[in-house]
Amino acid sequence: MAADSTGTDISRQAAGGKPTGLWAGIMRVFDLSLGQMLWSRRTVFMGLVVAAPMLLALLYRILHASFGDPELNGQAVRGTTLFGMTIWLLYLRFIVPILGVFYGTALVADEVDDKTITYLFVRPIARRAILLGKYLAYLASTLCVVLPSVMVVYFLTTPFDLSAIARSFPALAKDLGLLGAGLAVYGAVFAFVGTSLKHPLVLGLVFAFGWEQLALSIPGYLRRFTVIYYLQALVPHAMPQDSAMSLLQGVFREVPPALQCLGWLAVIWAVFLLLAAGTIERREYVLEQ
C-alpha cells in the first residue's frame, strides 16, 4: 500500500470514501429518500387525498356536460367558483397542512422509530444534510402529486374555451405558487417540530387545525403567528362562507400586501429549516432497545 510523506496510507481515503460535502450529501440523501417516499404506502394516502378533489371536479364536468351549471339560490355555480372553493376548502385548509404535518414531522422521526437512522448517522455526511435531503425529497414528492392534481381540477372545472382559460390562468399560476409555498413552509415548520419535540404529530395537528384556525378568528396580532394568514392573503379566489368559523374568519380577515406575505413566508421557511438543521446536529437520538 502506498504511503505519503506523513506516513498516512493514501489508499485509506480512497478505500473509506471521502467525507461528502454538504450539497453532495443532501443530494445523496435526497436520492435515497425520494424513492422511499414516492413508493411507500403513505403515498397511497397522499394519492387518495388528492384524488377526491379530482373526482369532485370530474363529477362537476359530467353534470355540467349533461345538465349545465348547477344552481345555488337561483344563480349558476360556475366552474371557476367551484375551483376556488376547492382551493380554499380542500387544498389550503386541509391537503397542504396535513401533508406538511404528516411528512414534515416524520422526516427524521420515522427513521428514529424504525431505528434505521443509525445507518445514516454513521456515514461521513453532516446530519443537517440528512434532514435537508429528506426535506427536499418530501417537497419533490408532494409537489409532484399535489400540483398536477390542482391542474387536473382546473382543467375539469374550467370551460374548454381559450378566452376563459386565458382569463383564469393567472389565478391558476398563483394557486400553484401559493400551494407550493404552503408545502414548503409547512414542511419546514413541522420538520423543526419533528426534530425537536416529542409527540410531534399531535402538536402539529394542534398547530395546523387548532391554533391556526383559532388565531384567524380573533382580531389582532395573533394571526401573524400562523402560516395560513400569509397564505390566505395570496389566494386569488373569494373566501367561502361554509361554516361559522369561516364566517368569523371572513369578518376579521386582513389581506396584507402580497410581497410582504411572500417575504414573511420566506423568513418562516428559512428560520424553521435552519432551526431543524441545528437541532438534528445537536440532538442525541436514544433509540429504544
Place this chain on the structure above:
Amino acid sequence: MTMATSTDARPVVEAEHLSKWYGQVIGINDVTVSVPAGVTGLLGPNGAGKSTFMKLMTGQLKPSQGVIRVLGEPVWRNPAVFSRIGLCPDQDSFYDRMSGTEWLAALVRLNGYDERRADEAARRALEAVDLVEAGGKKIGSYSKGMRQRVKLAQAVIHDPELLVLDEPLAGMDPIGRRRTIRLIREWGRQGKSLLVSSHILHEIEAMTSSILLMHNGRILAEGDVHQIRELIDEHPHTVYVKGEDPRRLARAFLAEEDVLSLQLEQEAVIVQTARPDAFYSRLTELAASGEAGAVGEVTSPDDNLQAVFQYLVK
C-alpha cells in the same frame, strides 16, 4: 483490492474519564481505557454498558462527561471520521422494501462513492458475507441470519480501518456463526481493527484473546484473557483430574501446601490450587510415575472467560 488498515501502534479508541448517563441511570461510569489495534472483544452481561460504549464510540451519543477519541479524532459531530469507521449496530432494522444490493449501494453512496463504484462495492460486500444470490431480493424477505450478514456487509462495504460490531452473531445459526467468526478473524489478519461485543463468552474466545470486560458501566479488566487470569492470584485455580484411583490422587495432592481444597467425585478429583504451574508439573511427574494410578484426563474449567468474569464480578 487495497485494504484500509490501522497500521499505527496508537490505540484505535481512547476514552478518558468517560461517563454517560440517561437521567438517573448511569450507562458508562468513569471509564478510562485505550483499545489497541487488532481484534478486541468487548464482553459483559446485558446492561453492562457495551452498546452505550459503542454508541459513544460511533458518535450516536454525546458523552455526559469525559472524552472519547476514535482513530485519534473526536467523534461527536465529526462526520469526517465515519469514512474510517464501520458500524454493525445491534438493532434488527432495515429499509425492508429495498433489495440488499440497492440498500448497500445507497448507503455507500453516502460515503462519496459514485454510482458505478457503489454498485461494485455492494457486490464485493455481498460476496464477502456470502449473500450474492440474495442480493436482488428485498431485505424484508431475508432470514434472521441473512439480515445479520447484510448488516455486516454495510459495515465493511467502504473498507473502513475500524469495525465496531455490536453483537454480530445474534440470531445466527451455528454455521452462520462459524462463518462470521472466520470473517472477523480474516479482517483482523488483513490489518483492520475490530471491536466486537458479545455477552456470549465462547464466541469472543473464538475470535480473539484480547478483551475488555465490562460490568455495570465500568471496565473490569482489559488485555489478554490469560494475562488477566494470571493476575487474579488470590483466586484459586481449579483443576479437574480424572484418574483410576481418585483417593490416592487426593492423598498425593494434599501433601502440597499450594493445594487449597479438594473435592472427590466418582472417578475424579477436583483440586483448587494457588500455584497452578507448580501443580501441573507435579501432576505430570505423578502421572508419569504411576504412583497414584493412571491419570486419564486433566482439564481446567477455570481457564476461560467465564471463570475470569465470575471472579471479577464477585
Place this chain on the structure above:
Amino acid sequence: MPIHDQGYRHYGGHREAPGRAWTVIASAGIRSMAGKRKFLGLLLLAWLPFLVEAIRFYLVANFPQASILAATRESYREFFDYQAVFVFFITIWVGAGLIANDKRANALQIYLSKPLTRAEYVAGKVSILVVFLLLVTWVPAMLLLVLHMLFQGSLSFIRANLVLFPAITLFSFVYVLLASFTVLALSSLSNSSRFVAILYAGAIFFSDGVYGVLYAVTGSSALSWISLGANLRQVGNIVFRMKPLYPDTPWQVSLLMVIGMIAVSMLILDRRVRGVEVVS
C-alpha cells in the same frame, strides 16, 4: 424430613374463567396511559369546559342577573361539541398505537398464542380507549346534570328534561364507540402509529372538507352523510330531541352511516388481527 422440590411448580391457585383475559389487556393499557403526565394533563384540560359550565350553572342559580345564561337541553348537546376536540386528541394519542405498536413489536403472535381469543384482544384494546373517552364525555356530562340539580336545589329541570339521562348516555356511547372502533381498525392496518393518526385525522377533516365543497356548490345538506362529523352531529341532535342539523339528510341515513362505520371497522379488525401475517 421431606425434601421440598425446588424445581418448576405448576400453578395450583385460582384461575379466572375463560373470557376474562380482555380485562388484563384493558387494565394494563389504562395503567400505562395513566402513568404519562402529559396525557393526564390533556385529560385535565378536557375537563375545562366542564368547569366553565359548572361555574355558569352556579352563577345562574345564585345571581338572577345571570338568568340569560340558564342551561337548556341544547346546552348539554353543545357540551359534546366542546368536548369534540379533546375526544379527537385523546383518540389519536391513545388509540393510534393500540394495535399498530403491537404489530410493530411482533407482539400479536405472543398475545394470540395465549388462551386469548381475537375478540378478547380487540375488546381489551377497545376498552382502554372507551374508558378514557367516557371520562371526557359521559362522566362530565352526567356530573354537570347532577351539579345543575344541586345548584338549582330542585328537580324541576330534570323532570322537564328526563330525556337527558338516556340521551347523554346513548350519545356518549355512540360517539365513543364510533371513535374507538374507527381508530382501532385503522391501527390494525399499519405498523406506524403516526400513520394511523394521520389516517384518522384525514378521515375526519377530509370528509368534512369534501362535504363543505359539495354544500357550497349545491346549497343543500343532502350529502352531509359523506362527512363523519356531520353524521355524528346529526345523530346527536336526534338523540337530544332537537331539530336535525342537516335537514336535507334523513337522520336515519346518518345513523346508518354511523352504524355502518362501526360495522366496517369491526370487519377490518376481524381480517387484520391475526397472529401471522403472510408476506408475499
